[in-house]
Amino acid sequence: MRVLITGANGFVGRELVRCLLARGSLRGRVIDSLLVLDTDLQGLPEDPRLRRHYGSITDVALMRRVLADGIDVVFHLVSIPGGAAEEQYELGYQVNLLASLELLNQLRNKALPPVLVYASSVAVYGAQLPAKMNEQAELRPQLSYGTHKAMVESAIIDLGRRAEVDGRVLRLPGIVARPREPNGLRSAFMSDLLRAFAEGDAYRCPVSAQATAWWMSARCCVNNLIHAAELDSNQWASQRVWQLPVLHLSIAQVVDALAASYGQERRSLISHDPDTQLEALFGRMPPLKTPQARAAGFSHDGNAAALIRNALNPATPRHLSLTGDTIHVAANQA
Amino acid sequence: MRVLITGANGFVGRELVRCLLARGSLRGRVIDSLLVLDTDLQGLPEDPRLRRHYGSITDVALMRRVLADGIDVVFHLVSIPGGAAEEQYELGYQVNLLASLELLNQLRNKALPPVLVYASSVAVYGAQLPAKMNEQAELRPQLSYGTHKAMVESAIIDLGRRAEVDGRVLRLPGIVARPREPNGLRSAFMSDLLRAFAEGDAYRCPVSAQATAWWMSARCCVNNLIHAAELDSNQWASQRVWQLPVLHLSIAQVVDALAASYGQERRSLISHDPDTQLEALFGRMPPLKTPQARAAGFSHDGNAAALIRNALNPATPRHLSLTGDTIHVAANQA
Numbered sequence: 001m002r003v004l005i006t007g008a009n010g011f012v013g014r015e016l017v018r019c020l021l022a023r024g025s026l027r028g029r030v031i032d033s034l035l036v037l038d039t040d041l042q043g044l045p046e047d048p049r050l051r052r053h054y055g056s057i058t059d060v061a062l063m064r065r066v067l068a069d070g071i072d073v074v075f076h077l078v079s080i081p082g083g084a085a086e087e088q089y090e091l092g093y094q095v096n097l098l099a100s101l102e103l104l105n106q107l108r109n110k111a112l113p114p115v116l117v118y119a120s121s122v123a124v125y126g127a128q129l130p131a132k133m134n135e136q137a138e139l140r141p142q143l144s145y146g147t148h149k150a151m152v153e154s155a156i157i158d159l160g161r162r163a164e165v166d167g168r169v170l171r172l173p174g175i176v177a178r179p180r181e182p183n184g185l186r187s188a189f190m191s192d193l194l195r196a197f198a199e200g201d202a203y204r205c206p207v208s209a210q211a212t213a214w215w216m217s218a219r220c221c222v223n224n225l226i227h228a229a230e231l232d233s234n235q236w237a238s239q240r241v242w243q244l245p246v247l248h249l250s251i252a253q254v255v256d257a258l259a260a261s262y263g264q265e266r267r268s269l270i271s272h273d274p275d276t277q278l279e280a281l282f283g284r285m286p287p288l289k290t291p292q293a294r295a296a297g298f299s300h301d302g303n304a305a306a307l308i309r310n311a312l313n314p315a316t317p318r319h320l321s322l323t324g325d326t327i328h329v330a331a332n333q334a
Numbered sequence: 335m336r337v338l339i340t341g342a343n344g345f346v347g348r349e350l351v352r353c354l355l356a357r358g359s360l361r362g363r364v365i366d367s368l369l370v371l372d373t374d375l376q377g378l379p380e381d382p383r384l385r386r387h388y389g390s391i392t393d394v395a396l397m398r399r400v401l402a403d404g405i406d407v408v409f410h411l412v413s414i415p416g417g418a419a420e421e422q423y424e425l426g427y428q429v430n431l432l433a434s435l436e437l438l439n440q441l442r443n444k445a446l447p448p449v450l451v452y453a454s455s456v457a458v459y460g461a462q463l464p465a466k467m468n469e470q471a472e473l474r475p476q477l478s479y480g481t482h483k484a485m486v487e488s489a490i491i492d493l494g495r496r497a498e499v500d501g502r503v504l505r506l507p508g509i510v511a512r513p514r515e516p517n518g519l520r521s522a523f524m525s526d527l528l529r530a531f532a533e534g535d536a537y538r539c540p541v542s543a544q545a546t547a548w549w550m551s552a553r554c555c556v557n558n559l560i561h562a563a564e565l566d567s568n569q570w571a572s573q574r575v576w577q578l579p580v581l582h583l584s585i586a587q588v589v590d591a592l593a594a595s596y597g598q599e600r601r602s603l604i605s606h607d608p609d610t611q612l613e614a615l616f617g618r619m620p621p622l623k624t625p626q627a628r629a630a631g632f633s634h635d636g637n638a639a640a641l642i643r644n645a646l647n648p649a650t651p652r653h654l655s656l657t658g659d660t661i662h663v664a665a666n667q668a
Contacts, residue, residue: 089496105427162423
């Protein structure tokens with residue numbers, strides 16, 4: 001079993017690599033080779049099953065080499081995030097749209113239709129969401145990012161109909177808690193709030209306490225990605241696009257859960273300075289019903305406390321974080 | 335004013351070239367240069383305003399040369415038809431999807447946003463149409479052709495939102511009466527029926543007499559394409575996709591109109607041998623209401639008699655058709 005992950009060194013990609021290596025199998029077969037593709041692979045563990053491919057998915061010749069020995073399952077995660085893709089249109093166009101189409105076109109020429117799990121986004125819906133939302137909501141993307149995700153979804157449905165690529169599309173909500181670094185995501189505040197609270201830093205939140213958003217931890221997200229790969233091809237051939245179940249929580253509810261884990265006194269570190277556009281794009285998310293996805297075995301984190309636990313692992317005391325930087329600083333201070 | 339037509343030598347393209355040359359202006363400005371792009375340009379008239387570009391829209395370098403001196407209005411008509419695109423997927427993918435995206439990307443880098451009129455298709459809806467249909471119907475394309483048209487529509491909406499390309503999408507129904515030659519269109523029977531009846535030939539219709547379809551003459555289609563180019567950019571910036579009004583007629587109604595023009599005795603030349611798939615794809619079209627498109631000035635042919643008149647021009651006796659082939663045959667027979 002040969003498995004490829006694009007964007008393997010991203011926030012979700014690293015978690016998926018760890019999880020697949022730990023499982024050791026997929027779709028009932030042992031994973032011999034886990035091909036990881038990214039422009040930087042430093043965050044990945046040492047493991048004899050890893051096949052490292054440095055480079056960009058926009059490099060057509062590289063992709064041909066990566067796929068030359070055949071492929072059974074592809075997790076297509078890499079993308080230029082919404083904010084960055086909006087400002088650097090050409091980059092988003094090349095990565096999010098053209099490279100994804102080229103990947104699909106290379107996959108459709110394989111002897112057996114490979115399984116493809118595609119990380120799409122709730123950005124396909126745009127900001128004009130119905131008050132009560134379900135899995136049949138209309139697509140009206142308002143950013144190039146969401147437009148390109150929706151276009152790739154269409155291509156995957158079409159190649160599924162043609163039985164050339166066995167695609168499964170997951171529409172992801174905001175995944176937390178990403179590292180606190182510039183990442184081009186307009187929804188970055190969701191992770192920044194969690195990280196700041198966990199680390200006891202002051203945080204000025206760019207949406208109001210009443211703002212409601214859709215949440216999922218990276219751990220839960222990876223479980224869903226793997227579940228998507230495991231779905232039976234025959235049973236689910238007519239359903240290729242899944243809106244993942246999400247936790248629908250206000251910022252206030254998330255802060256309550258954080259305070260319960262990290263101490264009520266930290267509430268005072270959080271202030272609000274709502275940005276009108278962010279509040280409109282990410283702060284007015286309605287409840288979202290996903291009975292089909294739930295029936296097919298997809299799930300959200302369960303509740304706010306579990307979200308915080310899965311996303312931040314608060315049981316681990318902060319001073320045990322053993323990154324290179326931390327050790328370096330500690331040595332200097334000593 | 336510089337105007338480009340892709341697929342200029344196609345059935346609709348030739349009619350559009352003739353009409354634009356006769357008008358002489360567009361959007362209130364004189365047409366100095368009418369750039370015509372196609373792999374064959376033999377069907378086009380001699381005119382000093384024509385700039386002939388032989389080649390394929392998939393030739394990126396050619397497209398750069400064509401657009402190098404600037405462009406004001408583009409009519410993007412070329413496409414691989416539905417049946418052909420389904421059988422030769424790679425060809426449809428290159429022409430209908432990738433080349434269209436590349437054209438858009440070249441247009442978005444112009445100093446002023448060019449006006450783009452895109453010939454989309456009712457194939458974007460697929461075959462599962464609601465019993466009463468309107469302009470808000472969902473897109474569920476069932477062929478790669480319709481999928482790729484829908485994807486290009488999305489890209490045009492996105493670049494319109496970004497104010498980079500001033501696009502206008504028209505969803506065309508079956509356009510008649512195409513020449514009777516293999517053209518890769520699954521809806522070719524609509525034209526074949528008209529041509530056969532007009533020429534007094536026996537015709538075995540692959541859908542039933544009760545089959546209902548959406549009809550439009552090439553002349554009416556061209557009027558709509560030009561009207562789309564003329565729409566005021568500011569007034570219609572929020573509406574870029576138009577479902578054209580259509581004539582909803584059964585085969586029996588069309589045959590009635592044909593018989594009224596060409597003689598009741600020719601009815602006996604028409605027999606029916608329904609193909610289940612064709613009947614499902616093109617013979618169960620419901621009534622279609624298009625109040626928005628009508629309010630914006632788009633129109634259908636009016637009625638079945640006008641459709642026949644516009645499509646076949648029955649007042650012109652057959653022997654006056656002066657194509658090279660006809661003259662050649664006549665000379666041989668003489």
